[in-house]
Amino acid sequence: MENRSTKVVVEHHLAALLSGDVSDILQDYSDNSIVFTPDGPVQGLADLSSLFTAFLSELPEGSLAMLEVLREDYNGDAAYLLWSIPGLFPLGTDTFVVAEGKILTQSFAAYRQE
Numbered sequence: 001m002e003n004r005s006t007k008v009v010v011e012h013h014l015a016a017l018l019s020g021d022v023s024d025i026l027q028d029y030s031d032n033s034i035v036f037t038p039d040g041p042v043q044g045l046a047d048l049s050s051l052f053t054a055f056l057s058e059l060p061e062g063s064l065a066m067l068e069v070l071r072e073d074y075n076g077d078a079a080y081l082l083w084s085i086p087g088l089f090p091l092g093t094d095t096f097v098v099a100e101g102k103i104l105t106q107s108f109a110a111y112r113q114e
Contacts, residue, residue: 004101010079036107
């Protein structure tokens with residue numbers, strides 16, 4: 001999976017997230033990957049697995065099917081996504097840095113509507 005472009009990696013990440021398959025999501029990360037979240041940084045495959053498992057388990061069934069990517073920007077090894085899940089997350093954003101076909105760094109923030 002090395003030498004995949006930033007866009008290919010991010011598109012795979014989105015598809016894997018939408019499928020809800022944590023093992024597929026983790027294919028885009030390595031033990032050196034770090035995700036910055038509002039609760040603090042998460043690093044390494046084991047902790048990322050826990051992060052994505054918890055995130056997916058907290059979502060109401062079918063909510064990911066409503067995900068709307070509002071903006072997608074790519075520049076070399078960096079990508080920015082602005083997204084929404086109507087009725088749940090009116091606004092969310094992810095920023096990625098991809099190196100050697102893996103997400104090296106990601107930041108994630110979203111406003112959750114209660």
